[in-house]
Every structure is written in structure tokens, then in C-alpha cells.
Amino acid sequence: MARRGSTTRRPRPTTSKCIAAALLAIVVLLVIIVILWLTVRPAKPLLVYVDHAAVTGFNFTSGGGLNGTFDITLRAYNQNKRAAMWYKSVEVGVWYGGTYLAGAVAPGFDLPPLNVKRIDVAAPAVRAALPRGVEATVKKDRSDGKLPVDVHIKGKVRFRYGLVRTRRYKLRASCSPVVVDFSSPSSFDRVNCHVHI
Numbered sequence: 001m002a003r004r005g006s007t008t009r010r011p012r013p014t015t016s017k018c019i020a021a022a023l024l025a026i027v028v029l030l031v032i033i034v035i036l037w038l039t040v041r042p043a044k045p046l047l048v049y050v051d052h053a054a055v056t057g058f059n060f061t062s063g064g065g066l067n068g069t070f071d072i073t074l075r076a077y078n079q080n081k082r083a084a085m086w087y088k089s090v091e092v093g094v095w096y097g098g099t100y101l102a103g104a105v106a107p108g109f110d111l112p113p114l115n116v117k118r119i120d121v122a123a124p125a126v127r128a129a130l131p132r133g134v135e136a137t138v139k140k141d142r143s144d145g146k147l148p149v150d151v152h153i154k155g156k157v158r159f160r161y162g163l164v165r166t167r168r169y170k171l172r173a174s175c176s177p178v179v180v181d182f183s184s185p186s187s188f189d190r191v192n193c194h195v196h197i
Contacts, residue, residue, distance in 0.1 A: 045159075048173045049175075049191060050191040069102070069122050069125065073120050082113060088156050090119065099134045146183075157197065
């Protein structure tokens with residue numbers, strides 16, 4: 001009789017060993033993700049200021065609409081040491097109370113780490129008639145020489161770490177109160193914006 005070769009069988013891993021290995025792999029993956037997030041996330045992403053605001057051609061139409069252009073100068077400062085920022089576009093809106101007065105879209109731009117970008121926006125006023133109460137208070141503020149408005153900024157931003165880019169994040173900033181001085185258009189006090197990413 002021919003003798004069969006002795007083969008040793010490997011014992012199959014038990015179900016509990018498979019579950020333990022899967023849980024260990026998940027824990028290791030979570031630790032790696034947390035470490036990457038803590039090293040890559042922008043801790044201090046962005047400061048935004050309104051450096052100047054003025055209005056040109058400001059008057060009312062016979063139908064209660066507003067004419068004019070709000071000239072707004074924004075300053076964005078990337079205070080992150082590692083991450084560059086890329087903006088596709090930035091929407092800037094001028095509001096009086098809860099009423100939208102003017103708006104414009106600024107083109108996209110790159111903002112390297114520890115760098116400042118000046119953004120000049122010319123936001124034309126909306127042609128639609130303002131609500132009666134708003135029209136009256138805007139006229140009163142205009143006659144007093146100062147018009148307090150809110151500037152709201154929206155955009156989408158990506159962070160870039162070398163060759164790696166993150167997904168797009170929504171950027172929102174609120175700047176209030178931005179006081180437009182009709183009597184002295186060149187004088188302006190910088191306004192800090194509250195930024196949410």
C-alpha cells in the first residue's frame with residue numbers, strides 16, 4: 001500500500017478571532033483618521049475685515065427703488081501656517097435690517113498660508129422698490145449722513161496642503177455694522193467679520 005503524504009492542516013480562525021481582527025482594524029483606521037484630521041485641519045483658518053465702504057450715485061427712483069453702487073473693500077487673511085486656500089467665487093451682499101440692498105460676485109482667488117488678499121467689490125443696488133418703512137428709514141439715515149448696513153459674504157473654499165486638496169467647505173461671514181459715511185467718504189473704521197466655515 002502506498003503511504004499517503006502527511007499534510008498538516010492549518011486550524012481555521014474562529015469567529016471570535018475574525019471579529020477581534022476586524023475591530024482592531026477599525027480602531028487603527030479611526031486612530032489614523034483622527035491623527036490626520038488633527039494635523040491637517042485648519043486651526044485658525046481665516047480672518048475677514050471690511051476695510052472700506054462707500055456709496056456712489058446714491059438716490060431713490062420715483063418708484064421707491066434704490067440707485068447707486070456700494071463700493072466695498074474686503075481684506076482676507078489666511079492665518080494658517082500649512083494650508084493654502086482656494087476660493088471659487090465669493091458672493092457679497094449688502095443688507096439694511098432684513099432687506100437686501102445690493103450684491104455682487106467677486107472672482108475666485110488663491111490665498112497662500114500667512115498671506116493677505118484685498119478684494120474690491122462694486123455691488124450695484126437692486127432696482128426693486130423697497131418696503132415703505134425701509135425706504136423711510138434709509139432716507140432718514142441718508143439725511144443724517146450715515147447709513148449703517150450689514151455685509152454678508154458667502155463662498156466655497158478648498159484647503160490645499162501641498163498636492164492634497166480637501167473637499168469644498170461653505171464659508172459664511174457676517175460684518176456688522178458697516179457704517180457708510182456720506183459726509184466723509186474717505187474716513188472709515190475697519191469692521192471685523194464673524195467667519196463660519
